[in-house]
Amino acid sequence: MWDYTDKVKDHFLHPRNVGEIENPDAEAEVGNITCGDALRLTLRIDKKTGIIQDAKFKTFGCGSAIASSSVLTELLKGKTVEDARKITNKEIAGFLGGLPREKMHCSVMGQEALEKALANYLGEEAPEEHTHEEGEIICHCFGVTDSLIARVVRENDLHTVEEVTNFCKAGGGCGMCHPSIEDIIAQTHGAQATQIVETQKKKVLTNIQKITLIQQTIDREIRPQIQADGGDIELIDVVGNRVLVGLRGNCAGCRTAQFTLQHAVEAKLRELVDEDIFVEEVRE
Template sequence: MWEYTDKVREHFFNPRNVGEIEEPDGVGEVGSLACGDALKLTFKLDKDGKICDARFKTFGCASAIATSSVLTEMIKGMTVDEAAKVTNRDIADYLGGLPEQKMHCSVMGREALEAAIENYRTGGRKKHELVGRVVCNCFGVTENEIERVIRENNLTT
């Protein structure tokens, strides 16, 4: 059994912003139901260019639900440029921490946010291009992405 903070449990049992925004400005989808975790993040901007609403649909464990819920709360009120600076560590820290074995859930949140921002910036015209050797076809994970996550989280072997 994992040790979860009170904030993780609160967002798991009472997730915020569940659903999907009609006519969103940004849409990000990551993961795969076939592999076990999937997340769809949508956001809407106000007239000042700030995220005024964010919603999610996720399939996964307690950590996946909690990180998705808290991510939608974190980015509300931010500009797209500010939201682009949110890291998976920021998401985990906002929750008071996650077990190391569950940090991939915060990574999934970060990747969904990146995809939604790319979708917004390109008007949905451009598909995400994989850069580097693909090591997981289900999730479209490349060596470059693994190296980035290792750097962002100061991981070592």
């Protein structure tokens, strides 16, 4: 049972401003169905005064995700864009009388949507899809970047991987990124980060060596993870830097397969074989 405050319950049971503004002046979507929560925020902004006149949301997620979105829209109405940019996840959680620690990521999702919507309004470059914001993806399971992790660590004074997972989900999946998250925590708090060993310059490979190395990397580093999810991967061909693979089992036809290919398979091959590799799926 989650310990929700009366305010959270109220905003979950009676969410304010549900819906979508037609032809909005600002809009943003964060999260996705795979991760278990997603928020679409639309704003009506008076261009002369810069005041947010209306805000609406649609949210897929748990009780506190819906409550956080509802409160966010209430906080936004009547604020100038400039003031709205200052809203933090702490404020969202605070307005709700606090959230359970495990649920703090819901308030972070609200803040992310807001940032993205305002960037959209101000014509700033929108962060790429699947990444919470710009930066290098650290947690591939949930697509969380180093910059987001650093920010939740800084703004909420977090010290453990578990806390980081509570606030932005990073590290909540396979657990492979835990050392990187620990590094970010150390760096953010100004401590001496674990020494990063420069990866050795890779020597030039012959085609046969390269194919063998790709096969080995898939077998050792990639297949076990994919099999753990009930799928499988098969190397079909290597044409220059194009690596053609087939996805089998649960992966075949999975909505997140493309994501897996780019962020798990391609990233691994780039790291261990060649930086210029790109992976393509061959469907049967």
